[in-house]
Amino acid sequence: MEISEKVAYLKGLAEGLALDTDTKEGKLIAAIIDVLDDMAEKFVDLEDELCDVEDGLDAVSDDLSDVEQALYELDDDVDEDEDEDYDDDDDDEKAGNKLEKIITIGGFAIAAIIICMLIYFIAQAAGIVGGKGPTADASSASSASSTSVTSSESKDEKVTVPDLTNKTEADAVDLANSLNLGVVNGGTEASDVIEAGKICRQDLKPGTKVDKNATITYYVSSGKETVTIPTGIVGTQKDAASAALTQLGLQVSTTEDFSDTVAEGLVISVDPSEGSQVAPESTVTLVISKGSKDAEEIAIRDVIGLDEETAKSILSDFNIIVKTGTSSKVAEGEVMEVDPAIGTKVKKGSDVTIYVNSPSAQPTTPDENTPTPTPAEPGANTATDVTWSCSQTLSAPDQYQGGIAKIELIQDDGNGNETSITIMDGQAITSWPYSVNTNWSASSSASSTGRIVFYEMDSSGSYQAIAQYPSVPLSEG
Numbered sequence: 001m002e003i004s005e006k007v008a009y010l011k012g013l014a015e016g017l018a019l020d021t022d023t024k025e026g027k028l029i030a031a032i033i034d035v036l037d038d039m040a041e042k043f044v045d046l047e048d049e050l051c052d053v054e055d056g057l058d059a060v061s062d063d064l065s066d067v068e069q070a071l072y073e074l075d076d077d078v079d080e081d082e083d084e085d086y087d088d089d090d091d092d093e094k095a096g097n098k099l100e101k102i103i104t105i106g107g108f109a110i111a112a113i114i115i116c117m118l119i120y121f122i123a124q125a126a127g128i129v130g131g132k133g134p135t136a137d138a139s140s141a142s143s144a145s146s147t148s149v150t151s152s153e154s155k156d157e158k159v160t161v162p163d164l165t166n167k168t169e170a171d172a173v174d175l176a177n178s179l180n181l182g183v184v185n186g187g188t189e190a191s192d193v194i195e196a197g198k199i200c201r202q203d204l205k206p207g208t209k210v211d212k213n214a215t216i217t218y219y220v221s222s223g224k225e226t227v228t229i230p231t232g233i234v235g236t237q238k239d240a241a242s243a244a245l246t247q248l249g250l251q252v253s254t255t256e257d258f259s260d261t262v263a264e265g266l267v268i269s270v271d272p273s274e275g276s277q278v279a280p281e282s283t284v285t286l287v288i289s290k291g292s293k294d295a296e297e298i299a300i301r302d303v304i305g306l307d308e309e310t311a312k313s314i315l316s317d318f319n320i321i322v323k324t325g326t327s328s329k330v331a332e333g334e335v336m337e338v339d340p341a342i343g344t345k346v347k348k349g350s351d352v353t354i355y356v357n358s359p360s361a362q363p364t365t366p367d368e369n370t371p372t373p374t375p376a377e378p379g380a381n382t383a384t385d386v387t388w389s390c391s392q393t394l395s396a397p398d399q400y401q402g403g404i405a406k407i408e409l410i411q412d413d414g415n416g417n418e419t420s421i422t423i424m425d426g427q428a429i430t431s432w433p434y435s436v437n438t439n440w441s442a443s444s445s446a447s448s449t450g451r452i453v454f455y456e457m458d459s460s461g462s463y464q465a466i467a468q469y470p471s472v473p474l475s476e477g
Contacts, residue, residue: 004040004043004044004180004212004213005178005180007033007037007039007040008037008040008176008181008182008213009173009177010036011037011215012176012177012183014029014030015182015184016169016170016173016183016185037213040213044212157212158212159180159181159209159210159212159214160208161181161202161208161209161210161214161216162176162181162206163202163207164176164183164199164202164206164216165194165199165201165206166199168198169185172199176216180212181210181214181215181216182214182216183215183216184215184216184218185217185218185220186217186218186219187219188220188221189222190221190222190223190226191222191223192225194221195221196221196222196223197220197221198221199219199221200219200220200221201218202217202218203216224279226278226279227249227250227277227278227279227282228275228276229272229273229276229278229284231275233270233286234269234274235262236266237266237267238254238265238266238286238288241267241270241286242254242286245284249280250278250281250284251281251283251284252283252284252286253284253285253286254285254286254287255285255286255287256288257287257288257290258292259289259290262289263291264289264290264291265288265289266288266289267286267288267289269287270284270286297345297346297347297348298317298347299343299344299345300315300318300338300340300341300343300345300346300352301314301342302464302465303315303335303338304330304335304337304338304342305330305334305335306334307333307334307335308322308354311335311354312354315354317349318346318349318350318352319349319351319352320352320354321351321353321354322353323353323354323355323356324355324356324358324416324417325337325355325356325417325419326357326358326359326417327357327420331357332358333357334356334357335356335357336355336356336357337354337453338354338355339352339353339354339468341454341465341466341467341468342464342465343399343464343466343467385441385442386441386443386476388411388440388446388474389437389475390438390439390450390472391435391436392435392436392452392469392472392473393433393434393435394407394434394435394436395433396432397467398467399456399466399467400429400454400456400466401456402429403457404427404428404456404457405424405427405428405429405456405457406424406454406455406457406463407424407425407452407453407454407455408420408421408422408423408452408455409421409422409451409452410450410452411447411450411474412446412447412450413445413447414443414445414446414447415445419442423436423438436452446474448473448474448475448476449471449472449473451468451469451471451472452469452472453465453467453468453469454467
């Protein structure tokens, strides 16, 4: 392994270890590796230039051999001439031949001198002669231009950048170092296609040409992008929990369940659980407490028009209170009204009042000195009757579907009997809130508070009570 390869390997190992360069030890190691890297680069350049010098010396050696051979041939010619007898006519021809050989030898000598000068300039540029390195002045570089071409070509040798994606860090370091390239860990990134722990991206594009000892910065996949479900969701209010999850870009759905330990309206559990890693925009389900099962709420069923005993049987989950009243809508002995209204959800065991039609109903504890009142139909006027009025603004019932509606006002006559006043009947309400302004005649002893019952007609054409407005103030006179 060449020294540059060894240094590149050490550099890759150090970068793969993700040394903390903020510490004294990390700074020292990084500085040592940088110095080794610079030295290795100088050695590579020096080796290349020495190779060029050796090639030049070999060429000079060959040229000197040619000069030596020519000198030997000249000596042989001179010896032969001394041994021979020649006349004056041949002197001119022989002198010309000798002159020609001398000129040839001189040419070789001049060539050798030029080559030596070139070698000198190359050695000077490499720092071997005169103490100058590759950064010699412009005049020296210009003088050795013909030789530096070869050296430059050697220094500018390119390496093809490999594809490090989907490889482990160890494999990436080995591959890069084998190509005289360094690597550095740039950190982690989320990736939907590359598994966690493998390289998902590199800064140098695979297939491009770069100089030897170039550094490739790579990034390791942390897996798919995830969102952590925060802790502290369980036990918080539904709205607060939903807001916290929504801020993280998650979708929220809710269900309800009974709990003996978690108060009504608070989060019982989270699915996926707190601390779990989920994909962005995932759906998280909150289970909201409905309170203790013993406090289960049940909707009041429709018992209007049924006899008292049947109504009690149907509403057996509640504590039934029976009161009497008068109504022309149901037969005597049948249920004319329910309080709370039909469809209302109340807890088991709660009080539910049913009003049974009894035109001859008497007070439960009549005063011996007080004459028994006779219940009157709504609108009937007696000697003790006065004018009553009601002004109330009603909000839209949650169960109202926009169908045909009826509104009734229920008032106690002061003797335990209730009478109903129809405020509106047979039309749909399209604008809310709805204002009630009505007057009627009733006993001066009637209650100053009443309740309003809202009905909506179902598909069979029957009215069903869907809402009730209790404690409505009533004004006398």
